[in-house]
Amino acid sequence: MNMHVSDAAPDPAIRASTRGARVVLRGLEKSFGAHRVLHGIDIDIPAGQFVAIVGRSGCGKSTLLRLIAGLDQPAAGTVDPGGEIVRLMFQEPRLLPWQRVLANVEVGLAHADRQTRTRRSQDVLAQVGLTGRGGDWPAVLSGGQKQRVALARALVGQPTLLALDEPLGALDALTRIEMQELIETVWREKGFTAIVVTHDVTEAVALADRILVVEDGRIAMDVQVDVPRPRRRGDAAAAAIEGRILDRLLTRQATFSA
Numbered sequence: 001m002n003m004h005v006s007d008a009a010p011d012p013a014i015r016a017s018t019r020g021a022r023v024v025l026r027g028l029e030k031s032f033g034a035h036r037v038l039h040g041i042d043i044d045i046p047a048g049q050f051v052a053i054v055g056r057s058g059c060g061k062s063t064l065l066r067l068i069a070g071l072d073q074p075a076a077g078t079v080d081p082g083g084e085i086v087r088l089m090f091q092e093p094r095l096l097p098w099q100r101v102l103a104n105v106e107v108g109l110a111h112a113d114r115q116t117r118t119r120r121s122q123d124v125l126a127q128v129g130l131t132g133r134g135g136d137w138p139a140v141l142s143g144g145q146k147q148r149v150a151l152a153r154a155l156v157g158q159p160t161l162l163a164l165d166e167p168l169g170a171l172d173a174l175t176r177i178e179m180q181e182l183i184e185t186v187w188r189e190k191g192f193t194a195i196v197v198t199h200d201v202t203e204a205v206a207l208a209d210r211i212l213v214v215e216d217g218r219i220a221m222d223v224q225v226d227v228p229r230p231r232r233r234g235d236a237a238a239a240a241i242e243g244r245i246l247d248r249l250l251t252r253q254a255t256f257s258a
């Protein structure tokens, strides 16, 4: 078995995971005490779509993602990711410091025999550009490399839905762009549904098929990003979409501070 999952002869079990979850949200409501955070959210996400959720800080992006991922329950309404395999990735890599890199990836694949866990974890480490780093301790890795391990741990269980909450928020600009390209590449290869929360509208436009803008507990904008892939940085159509979304977000800020 070769280590390059993206080559012509991948592990059949990995290739078999090439499908995405359909996610349907109906009348979603969520409050914390008297504070209503989400109000009447209806969204249909087709299988395999790459969705970005943007909005002002505190508008409810993480709350929405947690509901979609089943980490929290809505006050009303339904979430149907339908028996799917959901994995999450956060801004902090959340690695176990007392486990080496390979063992950290294996954590994402609890229900498999030892040999399969090791082989799949090595395959997925290669896919995120960390061939040969399985024996390292997390402490010796850079921030970007730690996030690659976190991505590998999320991918090794062959999710049909990958939910990412500001996954690149702590990285420097260049590492961030490299990670965006990596996430896009694995998404295209594997076909899972991806939902990324980000405060970075440029990142949303670079990655997503569709951008949802959350405002006052509702979906204020639902924008298709019909820019062909692979996307070129500085693309005029992408810049126009980014401008529209930023205008909306900044106008709201002016209203609040007036």
Ligand SMILES: Nc1ncnc2c1ncn2[C@@H]1O[C@H](COP(=O)(O)OP(=O)(O)O)[C@@H](O)[C@H]1O
Residues within 6 Å of the ligand: 032, 037, 055, 056, 057, 058, 059, 060, 061, 062, 063, 064
């Ligand atoms: N567990 C919680 N208990 C109380 N309030 C919460 C909790 N989680 C989030 N909130 C509140 O809900 C709102 C939305 O939070 P969040 O979804 O984290 O926003 P975002 O991710 O868009 O910055 C905020 O006002 C936040 O303080």
Ligand SMILES: [Mg+2]
Residues within 6 Å of the ligand: 061, 062, 063
């Ligand atoms: Mg958040």
